[in-house]
Amino acid sequence: MASLQLCLPSLRPPISRFPNPPPRCSAQRQALFNRIAPVYDDLNDLFSLGQHRIWKRMAVSWSGAKMGDCVLDVCCGSGDIAFLLSEKVGSNGKVTGLDFSREQLSIASSRQSLRWNACYKNIEWVEGDATELPFSDCYFDAITMGYGLRNVLDKRKAMEEMFRVLKPGAKLSILDFNKSTTPFVASFQEWMIDHVVVPVATGYGLAKEYEYLKSSIREFLTGKQLEQLALDEGFSTAKHYDVSGGLMGNLVATR
Ligand SMILES: C/C(=C\Cc1cc(O)c2ccccc2c1O)CCC[C@H](C)CCC[C@H](C)CCCC(C)C
Numbered sequence: 001m002a003s004l005q006l007c008l009p010s011l012r013p014p015i016s017r018f019p020n021p022p023p024r025c026s027a028q029r030q031a032l033f034n035r036i037a038p039v040y041d042d043l044n045d046l047f048s049l050g051q052h053r054i055w056k057r058m059a060v061s062w063s064g065a066k067m068g069d070c071v072l073d074v075c076c077g078s079g080d081i082a083f084l085l086s087e088k089v090g091s092n093g094k095v096t097g098l099d100f101s102r103e104q105l106s107i108a109s110s111r112q113s114l115r116w117n118a119c120y121k122n123i124e125w126v127e128g129d130a131t132e133l134p135f136s137d138c139y140f141d142a143i144t145m146g147y148g149l150r151n152v153l154d155k156r157k158a159m160e161e162m163f164r165v166l167k168p169g170a171k172l173s174i175l176d177f178n179k180s181t182t183p184f185v186a187s188f189q190e191w192m193i194d195h196v197v198v199p200v201a202t203g204y205g206l207a208k209e210y211e212y213l214k215s216s217i218r219e220f221l222t223g224k225q226l227e228q229l230a231l232d233e234g235f236s237t238a239k240h241y242d243v244s245g246g247l248m249g250n251l252v253a254t255r
C-alpha cells in the first residue's frame, strides 16, 4: 500500500532506497561518482562550455516525453535531465530519477528543494541499480539515460531492464559520449581529456576520476553496436545520432 508522504517544504524530498550491494568494480564506480558529486555540475559546465545542457535537452526531446507522462531517468546523477523531464511532463506528470550514488541523489534532492517551480515536486529520487530496476513491467511512458550506460558494467542487463519497464510503443533516449570511428574525433576527445579536463580536475584532487573518462569511452560501444544491443534486447527500432560533430551521441529506441 502506498505510504502517505507529507510534502513539507522545509523537508528535503524523500529518497527511496533499494540498494543491493553492487559487485566490487561497480562499487568502485559508485564511489567515484560519490566523490565527484560536489563539483560534477560545475565542471560539466566548465569543460563543455555549457553545451552539455543543450545535449541533455536534445535527449529529453528525443524521448518523446509529454505533458502528463510518467517517465524515468536512469543514472540520473545530480538531476539535470530529471529536471528537464519535470518541465516536460508538468505537475500532472511524474518523474522518477534513479541512481546508485547516494551523494549524487543528495545533490539532486537539494537542488529540487531550492527550485521554485511547482512542477519540480513531481520528481521522486530512487537509490537503486540500473541493472535491477525496482519498477513494474510496461510502466513508463518514456525513459532517458544521460552519460549512464557507458558507466554501467552490465550494459546488456541495463538495456533489458529498460525495455521491461517501458510501455509498448514508448521511447528510450540514451545520451553519452560517442565512441567515434572517425580518427580525428576520437583524437580530439582524448586530447581535450588529457590537456584540459584532467589538468583542471587535478586541481580538485580528482585526476584519476576524470582520467577514467578516456578508458570508459575507449571501452564503450559504437553507435552501430548500441543500435544492435537495443534490437537484440527487443526494441523494434533503434537509431544512433551523432551530436556536436560526433563528440557525443544519442541512441533513440522504440519498444
Ligand atoms: C556532461 C558530460 C559528461 C558527464 C560525465 C560523464 C562521465 O562518465 C564521467 C565520468 C567520470 C568523471 C566525470 C564524468 C562526467 O562529467 C559531457 C561534458 C563534460 C565533459 C567532461 C567534457 C569533455 C570534453 C569534450 C570531449 C569536448 C567538449 C568540446 C566543446 C567545448 C563542446
Ligand SMILES: C[S@@+](CC[C@H](N)C(=O)[O-])C[C@H]1O[C@@H](n2cnc3c(N)ncnc32)[C@H](O)[C@@H]1O
Binding pocket: 026, 029, 030, 033, 034, 056, 074, 075, 076, 077, 078, 079, 080, 081, 098, 099, 100, 101, 104, 128, 129, 130, 131, 145, 146, 147, 148, 151, 152, 153
Ligand atoms: C556521468 S553521471 C550522469 C548523471 C546525469 N545523468 C547527467 O546527465 O549528468 C553517471 C551516473 O550514473 C550512475 N550510475 C553508474 N552506474 C550505475 C548503476 N549500475 N546503477 C545506477 N546508477 C549508476 C552514477 O552514480 C552517476 O550518477
